[in-house]
Amino acid sequence: MSEDTSLKTTPLTGLWQGMGGRMVPFAGYLMPVQFPEGVMKEHVWTREKCGLFDVSHMGPAFLKLNDASLTGDAAHAAIAALVETILPCDVAGLAPGQLRYTTLPNATGGVLDDLFVGRPRADADQGTLYFVVNAGCKEQDFAIIAAACAGKATLTRADDRALIAVQGPKAVDAIGNVGDGPKRLGFMEFVTVKGPFGEVVVSRSGYTGEDGFEVLIAADKAEAFVRTLLATAHVKAIGLGARDSLRLEAGLCLYGHDLDETTSPIEAGLAWTIQKVRRERADFPGAARILKELVEKPARKRVGLLPKDKAPAREGAEIRNLAGEKVGMVTSGGYGPSVGGPIAIGYVDLAFATVGTELDLIVRDQPRRWVVAPLPFVPHNYHRKG
Amino acid sequence: MTTKYTKDHEWVSVSGDIATCGITAYAAEQLGDVVFVELPNVGRIVSQGDEVAVVESVKAASDVYAPVSGEVVDVNEALAETPEGVNEAAETTGWFTKLKLTDPAELDALMDRAAYDTYLAGL
Incomplete structure (x- = not known):
């Protein structure tokens, strides 16, 4: 089998190849589907200890308000109003440092992607939002976000960095390597910290059903960070095979499979991602179908x-x-x-x-x-x- | 007893007119953790190349083809309870089926161990 040279790599591809990762094409990237131990052991290890996953194929990005005269809550309110035209979740109501799981609905109430949106904690960062979207949808999503904010906010992709998920009951011990701040995060909170691996964005989130973190880190610091974590007793590299079995057990949707342009968030059991204030305003794409299904059942x-x-x-x-x-x-x-x-x-x-x-x-x-x-x-x- | 191999990574070990069939250790390693094996009914008549069984890993299902033609006279029931037996001993106790050969000449066209090893080295 010849390696498809059109596939993109991540800052960690070489490390995974050296560790015996079985590399497969996934969403246009060459990614490890499993390591020599195999999916079963990798899965169980993550549930019991801590698994480390390369999810750099995904689409992290920052959206920043162009109007620098706005600060603090006013800046957040302004950027939230822009993205609430395309997202059905309560962005305005995000607390500083809070992250939400949401969908990107189309005009007919189907789902174009599922994603995370967060409000930075630091005062200086108000007026910015942090996004993480799916690998296979990122060109589409970034175009939609940019269009919704044209002239008013600027989207900066961060998918040239590495995104590393550290998941499992021992993840909280492992994350101490980037500093103490992240240990104090609650589920669905995130923070930017400066430490031995430069400036990193750490969220207490993931897609395995376990406690854990996702770390956005500069490409040139990623391998050193991963090697540091892998050198500790509880952390092993885990492939996308186990990532899929973990998310399936956790009952979480995989876009393009459990969610698509015909599926509504209500059918998918994601009504909880649409907060009351947005239901009342009914001002997001697909609201007619989505709110009807909420009342009448899908x-x-x-x-x-x-x-x-x-x-x-x-x-x-x-x-x-x-x-x-x-x-x-x-x-x-x-x-x-x-x-x-x-x-x-x-x-x-x-x-x-x-x-x-x-x-x-x-x-x-x-x-x-x-x-x-x-x-x-x-x-x-x-x-x-x- | 002669053992022959197919390009689809099945092995067939012949004793008299009975051929014991399974998948090779290479195939088992490629599949990863086997979680389910679907075996044919005893009495089924299969032709060489027919789908005779299915082996499922955590991630996917794969067909297993009959390396030779024959009648299914026995299946490895133990795999129903312990499918991981395929990973542990693919080429011995992890066998799938026993076939009563209908065309022993088919064996001649299959690879011997040395030829199969050469084939694997080229993959």
Whole structure:
């Protein structure tokens, strides 16, 4: 197999190749899908200790208000008003240092991407927002954000830096390497700190269901940072294979699979990402459909699925009711190493979305009995303050 | 007992007219952690190259092809409970099926160990 030279690399690609990472194309980047230990062990290690993931393919960016005369809360209010024309979450209401998970809806209430948006903590940084969007959507998202703010705010991409996720119950020990500040963060808070690896943006967030951090760091400091963490007893490099099984167990949506331009945030179970103040104002793209579904219930809903036997069902598997009629489709399916068996996420007609409902998933033309199960499959282990 | 190999990384070990079939250690390593194996019903007649079993890793499902034609006379039921047996001993206790050969001449076209090792070295 020849390596596709059109693939982009990250500041850590060489390190992963040297460590025996099995490199595969992912969203236009050459990324490690697994290391020699394999997905199963990497997954379990992350749940029990601390896994380190290269997520530099994703799209971090900063959006800064052009009008420098505005400061503090006024500056934040101004930048929030700009992006609330395209996002359905309460950006204005973000506390300094707070991060929110949200969607980028289209005019018909489908989802163009799911992303994080944050308000910096420092007084000097008010009027700036921090974004992290999906790798496969970043050109589109950045164009939409820039267009919504044209002439009023400037988007600066940060995807030339490295973005490193440090996830698991021991992540809080590992993060001490960039300074003490990040240890004091609560779930979905972030801070910019200066330390031995220069200026880094650290958020207490991730996509594994575990406590953890995501670190945005200069490209030329990334390898030294990663090597420092990997030299500690509890940290191992983990590939994208385990990242996917961890997020699936955590019941989190993978864009392009569990979310797409036809899926509404309500169908996806993401109503919680649209705060009350935005529902009342109903002023975001797709609000008509999204708010209607919120009141009247959507026609279909995202559910967890567990099998009665041991055969995994994969994305695309048809879901039928016990009368043999098609009632949905699997959008993510695989094996949950911490669950100890196959797990799947899919969309089913509302009448079949109740936990405990028995359904048939069609695997290689054979119906196999599965049961609608609550999400997440593995309890979240976030560090919530309070 | 002769053991032969296919380009799709199946092995077949022949004793009399019974061929024990499985996937090679190389294939198992490439698949990663095996979590499920779907085996054919005993009595099924397969032709060389037919999909005879499915092996699933955490990430994906892969077809396993019949290295030779024959009738399925036994399957490795132990893999239903312990699919990780494929990773542990792919070329011995991790076998998938036993086939009663219908065309032993098919074996001649398969690779011997030395040829398979050369083939692997070229991948």
